[in-house]
Amino acid sequence: MKLLALAFRYLWARPLATVLNLVLLTLGLASITFVVLVTGQLDRSFQRDLAGIDLVVGAKGSPMQLILAGVFHIDVPPGNIKLADVQALARHPQVAQVIPLSLGDSFGGFRIVGTTPAYLAHYQLQLRQGRAWSRPMETVLGAQAAQAAGLKPGDSFIGGHGLGAGGRSHGDAPYQVTGVLAPCGCVVDRLILTSTESVWHVHEAHPAGGKEEDHADTDADREVTMALVRYRTPLAAAGFPRYVNSQTPMQAAAPAIEVTRLLRMLGVGSEVLQGVGAVLLLTAALSVFIALWSAVRERRADLAMLRMLGASPAKVSALLLAEGLWLAVLASVLGLALGHGLAALVGAILQAQQSLPVSGAVWMPAEAWVPAVAVLTAGAAALIPAISAYRVDVAQLLQRG
Amino acid sequence: MIQTRGLACRYPQGATLSFPDVDVPQGGMLLLQGRSGAGKSTWLALVAGLLTPSSGQLRVAGQDVAQLRGGARDRWRGRTIGFLPQQLHLSDALSVERNLALAFFAAGLAEDPARIRAVLDALGVAGLAHRLPGRLSGGQAQRVALARAILLQPRVLLADEPTASLDDEAAAAALALLREAAARCGATLVVATHDARVRDALRGAQVLPLAPQEAPA
Numbered sequence: 011m012k013l014l015a016l017a018f019r020y021l022w023a024r025p026l027a028t029v030l031n032l033v034l035l036t037l038g039l040a041s042i043t044f045v046v047l048v049t050g051q052l053d054r055s056f057q058r059d060l061a062g063i064d065l066v067v068g069a070k071g072s073p074m075q076l077i078l079a080g081v082f083h084i085d086v087p088p089g090n091i092k093l094a095d096v097q098a099l100a101r102h103p104q105v106a107q108v109i110p111l112s113l114g115d116s117f118g119g120f121r122i123v124g125t126t127p128a129y130l131a132h133y134q135l136q137l138r139q140g141r142a143w144s145r146p147m148e149t150v151l152g153a154q155a156a157q158a159a160g161l162k163p164g165d166s167f168i169g170g171h172g173l174g175a176g177g178r179s180h181g182d183a184p185y186q187v188t189g190v191l192a193p194c195g196c197v198v199d200r201l202i203l204t205s206t207e208s209v210w211h212v213h214e215a216h217p218a219g220g221k222e223e224d225h226a227d228t229d230a231d232r233e234v235t236m237a238l239v240r241y242r243t244p245l246a247a248a249g250f251p252r253y254v255n256s257q258t259p260m261q262a263a264a265p266a267i268e269v270t271r272l273l274r275m276l277g278v279g280s281e282v283l284q285g286v287g288a289v290l291l292l293t294a295a296l297s298v299f300i301a302l303w304s305a306v307r308e309r310r311a312d313l314a315m316l317r318m319l320g321a322s323p324a325k326v327s328a329l330l331l332a333e334g335l336w337l338a339v340l341a342s343v344l345g346l347a348l349g350h351g352l353a354a355l356v357g358a359i360l361q362a363q364q365s366l367p368v369s370g371a372v373w374m375p376a377e378a379w380v381p382a383v384a385v386l387t388a389g390a391a392a393l394i395p396a397i398s399a400y401r402v403d404v405a406q407l408l409q410r411g
Numbered sequence: 412m413i414q415t416r417g418l419a420c421r422y423p424q425g426a427t428l429s430f431p432d433v434d435v436p437q438g439g440m441l442l443l444q445g446r447s448g449a450g451k452s453t454w455l456a457l458v459a460g461l462l463t464p465s466s467g468q469l470r471v472a473g474q475d476v477a478q479l480r481g482g483a484r485d486r487w488r489g490r491t492i493g494f495l496p497q498q499l500h501l502s503d504a505l506s507v508e509r510n511l512a513l514a515f516f517a518a519g520l521a522e523d524p525a526r527i528r529a530v531l532d533a534l535g536v537a538g539l540a541h542r543l544p545g546r547l548s549g550g551q552a553q554r555v556a557l558a559r560a561i562l563l564q565p566r567v568l569l570a571d572e573p574t575a576s577l578d579d580e581a582a583a584a585a586l587a588l589l590r591e592a593a594a595r596c597g598a599t600l601v602v603a604t605h606d607a608r609v610r611d612a613l614r615g616a617q618v619l620p621l622a623p624q625e626a627p628a
């Protein structure tokens with residue numbers, strides 16, 4: 011009989027205590043796994059979606075709203091801005107590139123974004139099927155949007171007004187699908203891209219139901235929702251946002267600043283969850299300690315008998331440590347599985363809302379710490395019982411009879 | 412064989428127990444008799460290498476026990492000494508068969524299932540191999556504990572009060588079994604007891620009478 015097999019048998023000889031300890035350890039580890047998975051994925055997602063975007067310019071309002079609506083596409087934009095103002099920005103000497111975005115319509119919950127081919131180039135998007143749009147009312151679908159909507163090149167669909175389901179249908183202005191993008195793991199997966207002119211066309215074709223500002227006859231009067239700006243030089247970050255905010259009717263939002271704020275806000279939530287996980291782990295450590303300490307007291311005679319049969323003190327204490335190790339290994343497996351399961355559940359809910367991409371089927375390097383934390387917790391809890399087992403006095407036991 | 416000369420053991424509290432010299436040949440029997448506190452358990456612990464003599468010589472199965480240290484002494488004990496405690500100390504977490512397997516585990520030897528089955532069979536408890544000790548009768552449990560004690564064919568078999576709380580018939584049966592088991596593996600049998608019935612049952616055994624000793628002032 012091997013040490014680990016014997017430890018396992020001793021462990022399951024006390025099923026109630028073992029299950030309780032497993033549950034506590036598992037919940038603590040699952041909380042930590044979940045936090046690591048979600049924050050890691052959100053962080054990656056933010057970094058990926060923000061790559062190369064130095065500034066987002068839009069209507070005055072909340073800068074955070076501007077970033078959430080314009081980069082991550084999880085909020086409504088604060089309003090529209092004049093195309094002429096955006097074109098003026100593009101001519102500014104500190105600006106290398108301006109990519110206009112026009113929002114307002116959606117299909118099946120997926121946003122239709124009017125933009126230029128520069129947007130495709132910015133995210134280095136590859137077409138899996140078909141081709142990019144070349145004229146108004148042609149669209150290219152993100153991978154997730156195409157799969158969910160069941161659309162392929164050659165199909166057509168009718169967009170609805172508004173960014174959520176249930177908006178007024180633009181029945182007489184159908185979009186044609188010309189291409190489907192390969193999955194990029196970024197926000198574009200859940201977008202429907204078309205030319206800026208398409209958005210203008212759809213809204214100008216429906217003056218009866220549209221807002222007054224939707225009707226425009228000339229470029230000077232036309233509007234877009236926002237623009238993504240890339241600086242010519244990093245030095246522009248020092249003064250260009252202030253220039254936009256003070257010298258133009260638009261508002262500038264720096265993604266780096268807003269995302270830091272956002273992560274700080276999310277961080278409070280994740281810290282609370284991590285704190286709960288830590289408390290659960292501490293509780294589990296105490297519970298494991300009490301269980302193993304009781305086991306040593308109850309099994310003092312068994313342990314002494316082991317010594318009598320020739321086991322060294324180290325072997326007897328290793329038996330106690332092995333019981334702790336078993337708990338750690340089992341709880342690690344269960345905790346990781348539960349953490350990934352929770353992440354998958356949250357991911358499914360977020361996907362149904364076309365919100366942030368979170369998956370349970372990814373592995374974060376930081377998760378490697380989960381088994382280490384489990385072994386440390388169970389090991390620390392088993393240490394004093396193991397020392398007590400090491401010191402079992404066999405001779406004294408004989409004298410007690 | 413067991414041979415002692417001027418054997419004494421000092422406890423950390425200061426008390427010293429001294430023991431008469433004894434020579435027991437291999438395969439012989441020794442009866443340790445004395446009341447509680449006379450030092451029977453201490454003598455057993457010395458022979459098993461669980462305590463180190465403070466003075467004197469102790470040779471067990473040809474080995475000067477005091478010369479052994481740490482792990483070597485543990486291994487020696489596991490392979491040389493069989494022990495039947497008064498409280499049988501069978502683990503309730505393990506089946507009868509697994510309780511016997513503990514002897515292999517503790518002694519650091521590869522498990523031999525055939526040997527376990529043979530010993531259980533020899534003691535008439537092979538049918539209980541998968542039962543938990545908590546579901547055994549007193550007699551069955553004692554046979555299982557004895558099977559564990561002789562499993563590794565020890566050179567010395569120590570029994571601590573094997574007839575305590577047994578009626579006359581059960582005590583006679585237990586002692587006969589013990590004697591038979593020791594003879595089966597050629598072990599020197601040492602029985603520590605304050606039960607007068609044991610002397611009658613183990614006729615021919617050497618007797619080492621132990622008396623309570625005064626602790627030094």
